[in-house]
Amino acid sequence: MLSILEKFDIFGVPIKLKTIKKQEQFKSSQSGVIAIIIMILSLAYFFYVISLWINGKLIPKVTTSQRMIDYTTYEWENSEISFTLYDIRSKINPFTKENNIIMPVLLEISGLIISAYPRLLFSTLQVDGDKNVITIDKGKLVLSQVDGSKEDDQEDIKQYFVFFTKCRQDWMEEGGYCADQQTIDDYFSTNHGLLFLSINLQQYNYETLEFDEIKKTQFFAFEEKSPFYSQVVLQKQQTTIDDGILFSNFKTFEVIKDYEVNTQAVSAKFAQDTVITVDNIQLEFESLGAFIFRIDNIQANETILMPKLGEVLAQIGSIVNIIMLLKILSNMINTAMLESTILHQIIEIYYPQFQHVQITKNFLGQIKQVHYKGVEIKLANFQHKYNQLLEIARTKFTFNNLIQEISRVQLVLINQIGIQNIKNIFKIEEDLKFFESDRLSNSNHQIQNLVSVLPEESPKKSEFERFELFNSEFPS
Structure with a gap:
């Protein structure tokens, strides 16, 4: 019965994921400046129109x-x-x-x-x-x-x-x-x-x-x-x-x-x-x-x-809506900055060296200077490679690519661990037991499941570190 009622709920809210700063939305200082300007202009115009209305300055319908x-x-x-x-x-x-x-x-x-x-x-x-x-x-x-x-x-x-x-x-x-x-x-x-x-x-x-x-x-x-x-x-x-x-x-x-x-x-x-x-x-x-x-x-x-309160508020709302068009610009700025931040983080996941990269941009988001571990590198060469990595990161950030990556991980796990061990892992329920006897009786089984893959069979770290951007291609 409750599930049927849930289908009629038109007030559902989306489940939001938090950012690194524990925020549900990505926010920036540039958009904050625009928001302050919007609020000041909206309040100023509100009080201006209300003052005209009180003092009889608004022209009535005659x-x-x-x-x-x-x-x-x-x-x-x-x-x-x-x-x-x-x-x-x-x-x-x-x-x-x-x-x-x-x-x-x-x-x-x-x-x-x-x-x-x-x-x-x-x-x-x-x-x-x-x-x-x-x-x-x-x-x-x-x-x-x-x-x-x-x-x-x-x-x-x-x-x-x-x-x-x-x-x-x-x-x-x-x-x-x-x-x-x-x-x-x-x-x-x-x-x-x-x-x-x-x-x-x-x-x-x-x-x-x-x-x-x-x-x-x-x-x-x-x-x-x-x-x-x-x-x-x-x-x-x-x-x-x-x-x-x-x-x-x-x-x-x-x-x-x-x-x-x-x-x-x-x-x-x-x-x-x-x-x-x-x-x-x-x-x-x-x-x-x-x-x-x-x-x-x-x-x-x-x-x-004479103008009524509803007409005055409607007039204020129409002008405020025009002012609120600045919100579109603010959203565009936040969207571009959020995309740039996420793509850069994706690159850092694959290439940890990027954590030492310092990129200086202007107000329009154009790259002006790049430093790696305090040393400036040539902008032209870096820009070309960086754009290629951004295109790859955009591809990886799509929903279809995420599904594809998960499926590949699943195939790797099946190949390395075995389908039976994976099934045993999903059947483990002993972690929810509160009694010592329950945990002892299954402890060996858990350990066996977790160490099915030997250390020498795992991929080498060197296989992931194939990015030679800061070693030879771009001399300082």
Whole structure:
């Protein structure tokens, strides 16, 4: 039963023979240097990639797509939309609540109907030393179908209409007032530069694993005689992030990815002719510039798959495998050195004089000098004979030759000792006996078996010493 189970064992290990140094494998200093280099490079690259992964330096897998949407909302509360007038000719801030010159007005529009009372935007925020700054502190835009069915929880379409006009006292809030007419006329008598529209966009930062705000700015010529109308289309993006280390951990965010601006020249009455109130009352004003903000009905979808531990280890493994190709070189070096050592030992078995031979080789294994008993001999002659002996040793080191040599030894033993004596030797079991009587009764038989060959019948030592390399052929 046990023998049957042994046949199914797939974890068997080979039986290894030890070398002269009592090692199961042949090892060399050259291969040790390569092994140290491999370990240092592998560990260094391992820590390098792990450090990149921890610090978010590894590029994630990002896929993007677009789709049409018929309903979405976007709400903000941190002054993401701002206007700045870069006036290089005057230090007057025209957007202040007191002594106001230019009045920025925000209208909430559903379709073409004003759905809320106009809200005035005054310059109260100082940004990077700029004083002519107005912001839309908070707001909510809705993309919805003007006509058609909507869900019960869906809101009506909502857009923002912002226009700039000369100050009107009848629109002024409590505590505010317009500058006198002479000041307003003097201000508009000169050019006052550019009007900047800035909107904060969101982009995912792979290193900090958070969204960074990036301000994108568009420039518009701002003068009384050239009114303009700009349509600002906000492009929304749904970002799905998988930041799990081992398993998936999806998180979804909705951000503003970008915006487009379409601008055209219009008349000063364009804005007032475009919008009317819910009471069907038309506002009368002249605009210097007008902006309408809405959400685009094309939404971008972005999926970010952060590198997981398995991918990092796979990347490390692929590079380490390339580094481990050095192991092939190391094995080749060890194989060549092992073969050279074994072949030299085989030669020493047949020619004991080789124990006194000192061979000096370079790093590539080429013979540079040869000394015999301290005396240098000619390299050219030695190399030729030594190569012949190596070829003979390679032949003797083959498995077939070993079988052949053993068979010849067997024939010699049969011829010299006799087949019957050999059989008697294999039948001896008395060496395993523990009692004195067992050993005494068979001692004579053992001695007779071991001395069947007389000393004078054994081969002479001189018959094996036929190698004359160091005596005559190679003079010192």
